[in-house]
Amino acid sequence: MFVRAFLLTMFAGSQTVKAQNNLTSDEEAWSYAVSIGTAAAIREYLRNFPTGDHIEDAVRLLLDSGALTSTGALPQMQTTAGGGTRSLY
Amino acid sequence: MFYGISKGIAIPALALGLSACSTYIIDGEPVDLGIRYAPPSVAASTAPVNLGPNYLAAFRAARANLRAAGFTIVSANQNSGIIKVESNDPALIDCGTISVGPRDAPRRFSGNAATSMIEVPAGPGQSSFIRRSVAAYTVADISVAAQPSRGGGVLATVSETQTVSLTLTQTTDGSEAFSETISFSNGESGRFSRALICQSSGKTAAAIAGG
Numbered sequence: 001m002f003v004r005a006f007l008l009t010m011f012a013g014s015q016t017v018k019a020q021n022n023l024t025s026d027e028e029a030w031s032y033a034v035s036i037g038t039a040a041a042i043r044e045y046l047r048n049f050p051t052g053d054h055i056e057d058a059v060r061l062l063l064d065s066g067a068l069t070s071t072g073a074l075p076q077m078q079t080t081a082g083g084g085t086r087s088l089y
Numbered sequence: 090m091f092y093g094i095s096k097g098i099a100i101p102a103l104a105l106g107l108s109a110c111s112t113y114i115i116d117g118e119p120v121d122l123g124i125r126y127a128p129p130s131v132a133a134s135t136a137p138v139n140l141g142p143n144y145l146a147a148f149r150a151a152r153a154n155l156r157a158a159g160f161t162i163v164s165a166n167q168n169s170g171i172i173k174v175e176s177n178d179p180a181l182i183d184c185g186t187i188s189v190g191p192r193d194a195p196r197r198f199s200g201n202a203a204t205s206m207i208e209v210p211a212g213p214g215q216s217s218f219i220r221r222s223v224a225a226y227t228v229a230d231i232s233v234a235a236q237p238s239r240g241g242g243v244l245a246t247v248s249e250t251q252t253v254s255l256t257l258t259q260t261t262d263g264s265e266a267f268s269e270t271i272s273f274s275n276g277e278s279g280r281f282s283r284a285l286i287c288q289s290s291g292k293t294a295a296a297i298a299g300g
Contacts, residue, residue, distance in 0.1 A: 039116065040116035040117075040118075043216070046206050046218060047120070047190060048196055048207060049203045050198055050202075050205045050206050055204065055206045056204075058206070059206060059218055059260045061288070062260075063261070068217060068261055069215075070212050070217050071217060071259045072208075072210065072216065072217030072218065072259065073125050073209050073210055073259075074209070074257065075207045075221075075257075076124065077123075077126045077284065078123070078124070
């Protein structure tokens with residue numbers, strides 16, 4: 001039962017990702033994410049367009065729907081300057 | 090780091106063939122939250138800009154080009170050849186490139202992007218977004234002068250000081266997680282307390298020539 005539900009979730013999520021990855025324009029991707037209307041779709045938009053025209057709208061939607069509740073850790077990144085992992089600042 | 094909990098189901102990382110430490114299960118599927126940074130690859134140029142043979146025409150063209158490029162002309166003295174300008178355009182700085190997501194299909198954006206959202210882990214099965222804001226301020230003195238020793242051409246030399254502020258805020262409560270301001274001048278680069286490096290993009294000089 002759990003496995004079936006999980007696989008269905010994975011399948012649906014993968015379809016969303018594949019569909020969004022095929023959308024090259026910010027506007028198209030945003031329209032698609034809104035039409036799907038799930039937190040996963042909105043998150044996927046933010047992943048694909050981190051500087052997109054609708055990033056503030058996307059975050060607001062996630063907040064309003066209760067899908068964004070925890071504060072995040074400061075981003076860590078790999079850098080070619082001296083190697084290793086550093087904080088993004 | 091790996092959070093393998095999603096909808097109450099523990100998912101061993103190895104079972105999914107995941108080896109990267111930046112992979113998390115979010116919304117029921119593996120997501121690579123890796124972030125990579127490449128600093129500016131080309132040193133900022135401080136070379137003078139050749140504006141042609143006629144001083145008066147060169148001075149006027151430089152002033153007009155700077156205005157057309159969006160600079161605020163603070164003062165322009167034709168006798169001294171000094172044009173003082175300022176601008177808040179982030180494109181005047183180069184802070185390298187940030188890549189997010191999987192290595193084989195990263196999404197890239199400029200380190201000087203005014204606003205970006207970066208997905209970060211926020212606990213088992215969850216992610217959150219950090220709002221990354223960059224503000225830039227450039228002040229420049231452009232010296233326009235005939236150079237008899239260089240065949241009589243008119244050259245413009247840029248002396249600029251740039252200030253960059255980087256702020257990270259939590260999208261959930263708006264709290265400020267990090268804020269720092271750095272300044273640098275004339276071909277130097279500035280480094281934030283950890284990794285981010287910024288320098289002039291050279292676009293002030295390009296703007297003088299109408300580029």
